[in-house]
Amino acid sequence: MKERKNVYQLPAGDKTLEWYAKAVLEMKKRPTTDPTSWNYQAAMHGFYAPSPFWQGSAPLPSAADQARFWNQCQHGSWYFLPWHRMYLAYFEQIVGATIVALGGPADWALPYWNYSETTPHARDMPPAFVSPAAPTNGLWMAGRASNSIPARYVTLGALNTIPYTGDGRTSPLGFGGPESVFSHGGSPHGQLESLPHDMVHVAIGGAMGDPRTAGLDPIFWLHHANIDRLWQVWLNMGAHRVNPVKKAWLDFKFEFHDKNRPPVVMTSKDVLDTRTVLTGYTYQGVPAGAPVVAHAMAAAKVANVAEGIQLNERVDASTTLDVVAATNKPNVLSSAKTLAHLDLPGAPRTRLMNFAAFTKEALVPSKPAMSILHFEHITGKGVPPIHDVYINTVENDGNKEAHYAGSLSFFGVEESSVANVHQSGSGQHYALDVTALMDSLKSLPNWNAQRLDISIEPSKPMDANTSVTIGRISLYSE
Ligand code: C2O
Numbered sequence: 415m416k417e418r419k420n421v422y423q424l425p426a427g428d429k430t431l432e433w434y435a436k437a438v439l440e441m442k443k444r445p446t447t448d449p450t451s452w453n454y455q456a457a458m459h460g461f462y463a464p465s466p467f468w469q470g471s472a473p474l475p476s477a478a479d480q481a482r483f484w485n486q487c488q489h490g491s492w493y494f495l496p497w498h499r500m501y502l503a504y505f506e507q508i509v510g511a512t513i514v515a516l517g518g519p520a521d522w523a524l525p526y527w528n529y530s531e532t533t534p535h536a537r538d539m540p541p542a543f544v545s546p547a548a549p550t551n552g553l554w555m556a557g558r559a560s561n562s563i564p565a566r567y568v569t570l571g572a573l574n575t576i577p578y579t580g581d582g583r584t585s586p587l588g589f590g591g592p593e594s595v596f597s598h599g600g601s602p603h604g605q606l607e608s609l610p611h612d613m614v615h616v617a618i619g620g621a622m623g624d625p626r627t628a629g630l631d632p633i634f635w636l637h638h639a640n641i642d643r644l645w646q647v648w649l650n651m652g653a654h655r656v657n658p659v660k661k662a663w664l665d666f667k668f669e670f671h672d673k674n675r676p677p678v679v680m681t682s683k684d685v686l687d688t689r690t691v692l693t694g695y696t697y698q699g700v701p702a703g704a705p706v707v708a709h710a711m712a713a714a715k716v717a718n719v720a721e722g723i724q725l726n727e728r729v730d731a732s733t734t735l736d737v738v739a740a741t742n743k744p745n746v747l748s749s750a751k752t753l754a755h756l757d758l759p760g761a762p763r764t765r766l767m768n769f770a771a772f773t774k775e776a777l778v779p780s781k782p783a784m785s786i787l788h789f790e791h792i793t794g795k796g797v798p799p800i801h802d803v804y805i806n807t808v809e810n811d812g813n814k815e816a817h818y819a820g821s822l823s824f825f826g827v828e829e830s831s832v833a834n835v836h837q838s839g840s841g842q843h844y845a846l847d848v849t850a851l852m853d854s855l856k857s858l859p860n861w862n863a864q865r866l867d868i869s870i871e872p873s874k875p876m877d878a879n880t881s882v883t884i885g886r887i888s889l890y891s892e
Contacts, residue, residue, distance in 0.1 A: 416506075416523035416695040418639050421540050422533065423698070429518075430525055431542045435552035437512040438632050442552075446470035449483070449671035450508045456629030458501065458670070459487040460829070467557065467621035467630050483669060483677070487625055489826060490601045490843065491594040492579050492663055495645045496682035498638050503691045504670045504678070505635060511673040523695060526639035529614060530568045537563045539618070543633050555631040559619025564873070567613035567800065567821065572605035573647065576654050582786040582845035583890055586733050589648055589655070593662070602788070602845040606648070611641050612823035616800050623797035625826040643697040646688065650701060657686060733784055733892055739866070740888035744791075747801065747882040751871040756889055760864045782853035783892040786845050787868075789822060791885025793831035793841040798824045798880040803846060804869045806855055816854070820846035822870070824882055841885060848889075 424430055444451035453470035461484045462468060474480065488497035502524065510522045529537045539561040543553040572589060580588030581602050591604030603612060614622075614637055621627040628634050648655050658664070664683040672678045685691050689702050696702045739756035746752075787803070803819040822844050833839030855861060868887060876882075 415689060416521060416693065417698055418523045418643070418695055419525050419698045421525040421527050421636055422531070422536065424525065430522065431540070431553065433513045433516075433518045433522055434509065434524075434632070435542070436516055436518070437509045438552035439550075440512050440516060441509070442469070445473075447473060447475050449675050450512070450673065452630070454671075455505055455508065456627070456634075457484045459629040459634075460485055460624070460626035462624070462626035462829075465621075465624070465627045467555075467627040469630070483671070485626075486668065489607065489625060490591060490603045492588070492591045492604070492658060493594070493666065493668075493682070494591045494604055494607050495642070496663075496685050497668055499642050499645070499685045499688075499691065500668055500670060500680040502635065502638055502642060503680075503685070503695075504672055506695075507692055508671075508673045524635055524639045526643050526697065527633070527636040528640050528643075529563050530570050530610060537565065537568060539633060540636070553632045555621060555633070557620035558622065558631070560617055563610075563614055563617045566802075566818075567617050568610045570610070570644070572609060573644070573651060575605045578656065578658050582788065582847070583735060583737075585735070586784060587786060587845055587847055590645075590658075593658075593660075602843045605847075606641065606644055608823070608844060609820070611637075612825035613800060613821065615825045616797065616823045619797060623825070624828065626829055639697075642688075643700055646697060646700050646702060657682075735784060735786060735890040735892055738889050738891045741886055745870070745884045745887065747798070747870060747872070747876070747884065749872055749875045751869050754868045754870070754887055756866040756868065756887065758864055758866055758889070782849055784847075785849050785852045785892075786890045787819060787848045788886075788888045788890060789844045789846075789884050790888065791841040792822075792824065792827060792843065792882060793885070794824060794827040794880065794882035795831070796828060796877070796880035798827065798872075798876055798882045800824070800873045801882075802871050802873060804871065805848065805851060806858075806860075806867050807869050808867045811858070817851075819848050819851055819868075821873070827882060 419430070421431070438452060441450065441452035441455070446453045448454060453468070454475070457470065457480075461480070475483070486497070487501075488494050506524045509524070510520075513522045514520055527540060543555075544561050545551070545554070547554055575587060575589040577586055577588045578590040579593050580586045581592035587602065587605055589605050591607060592601045594601055615628060616623050618631070618633065621631045622634060649657070665681050667679050667681055669677050669679055687703060688695050688697070739758050741754055741756065745754050801822045801824070803821065804814065804817040805819050807814055807817045824842065827842050830842045831839060866889065870884075
C-alpha cells in the first residue's frame with residue numbers, strides 16, 4: 415500500500431521529488447507514440463498541436479489511436495472525479511516503474527499539494543517546481559503565469575455540498591458534477607471542480623491554464639492528487655455524502671495504458687476505495703474506507719473553521735428549482751468590469767413574513783430559498799483571467815467583499831467553444847450558489863426585490879489574444 419504524502423511535509427532529505435524529476439526527464443525522451451512517454455500521457459488528458467506547450471514529435475499515434483486514447487478528460491461531468499483517479503493511478507504506476515528502471519525505490523508515490531492549508535506558503539508552488547528555472551529541472555515548466563494562488567481561489571466551500579450529482583437547474587448543485595454521458599463541456603462543473611480545481615489551473619496558467627495542455631506541467635499531477643484526496647475527505651465527512659449508485663456511473667468503461675503499455679479498462683466501480691486501486695494507496699492523514707460518522711463530522715467542522723467557512727449543509731437533494739430571471743442578450747467581457755442586471759419577479763421578503771404569526775416556530779427564520787446564479791453558453795478564446803462576480807455593489811456601501819458571489823475560471827473555454835468529436839461547441843456553463851449571499855443582501859436597506867445587479871470583474875487585465883462572451887445569465891430559485 416502506497417501513501418501519497420503532503421508535498422510540504424516530506425521529511426528533510428526525502429527523495430520523492432528528486433525521483434519524480436528524474437522520471438519526468440526520462441519519460442520526455444520516449445517517442446510520442448509510446449504510451450508511457452510524457453507527451454502521450456499528457457495527450458490522454460488533452461492534445462492541441464498548435465499550442466506552444468506541446469513538445470511531442472512526429473510520428474504521432476494513428477488517428478484511430480488518438481481518437482480512442484487522447485482527449486479523454488472528463489469535465490463538467492459526474493465522471494470528473496473517477497476518471498482523474500484512474501488517470502492518476504496509471505500515471506503513478508508508469509512513473510514508479512520508470513523510477514525503478516532508473517535504480518530508484520520501489521515504493522514511489524505521487525505527493526499532493528494542499529494549497530488550501532493555512533500554513534505559510536501553502537499557496538506557493540513547491541520550490542522544486544520553480545527553481546532552477548531550466549529545462550534540466552524535470553519539475554520546471556516554462557510559461558506559467560503565476561507560482562502562487564490567491565486565497566479566495568482555494569477555499570473549500572465545496573465540502574459543504576451534500577449531493578454528489580446535480581446541475582443547479584432541476585436539482586441543487588452537486589459536489590462531483592452533473593449526470594452526463596462521456597463529456598468535456600456544456601454542463602455546469604461540479605462544486606469541487608469549480609473551486610478550487612478550475613481556479614488553481616487558471617491561476618497557474620501557461621500549460622496548466624488549458625485542459626488540452628495541462629498534463630504537460632508536472633505540477634498538474636500533484637494538484638490532481640489533492641483533488642482526489644478531497645473526494646475522500648468529503649466522503650469521510652459523512653452526513654449523506656455518498657457516491658452515485660447508478661450503473662451508468664459505476665460501470666462506464668474508460669481506457670488507459672498500464673506500465674507495460676497494452677490498453678486497460680477501468681470503471682468507477684474499480685476506484686471507489688483507494689486501497690484497492692491497482693496496488694492501493696491512501697492519503698497521509700486521511701482515513702480510507704468507510705467513514706466513522708461521529709468522528710468525521712467533528713473533523714469536517716475543524717476543516718471548515720480552519721478555512722473560515724461556516725458549515726451550511728443542505729441535505730435535501732430532491733429540491734427542485736426553476737428559472738426566475740434571465741438576461742436577454744449576451745455579455746462580452748472586457749478588461750473593464752461588465753455590468754449586467756436581472757429583472758426579478760419581485761417576490762416578497764419571505765424572511766419577514768415568517769414573523770407574522772406569534773407562535774414560537776414562526777419566530778425562527780425559515781431556511782432561505784435556494785438560489786443559483788448560472789452563466790450559460792460561455793464561449794471564448796485563449797486563457798482569459800479568472801473573473802470575480804459581485805452582486806448589488808451599486809449600493810457602494812464600502813463593504814465590497816460582502817457582495818462577492820464567487821468567481822468564474824473559464825478553464826477550457828476555448829476548447830468548449832469549438833465543435834469536435836466530444837462536444838457540441840456550445841460553450842461552458844458555470845453556476846454559483848448565491849443562497850446565503852442573496853439572503854444577506856435582502857436585509858440591506860437598499861434591497862430591490864425587482865432587480866439584481868451583477869458585476870463581473872477581471873482579476874487581472876485581459877490580454878489581446880483572449881476573449882469571453884457569456885451567452886446568458888440566469889437565476890434559478892426554489
Ligand atoms: Cu482534467 Cu485538472 O483537469
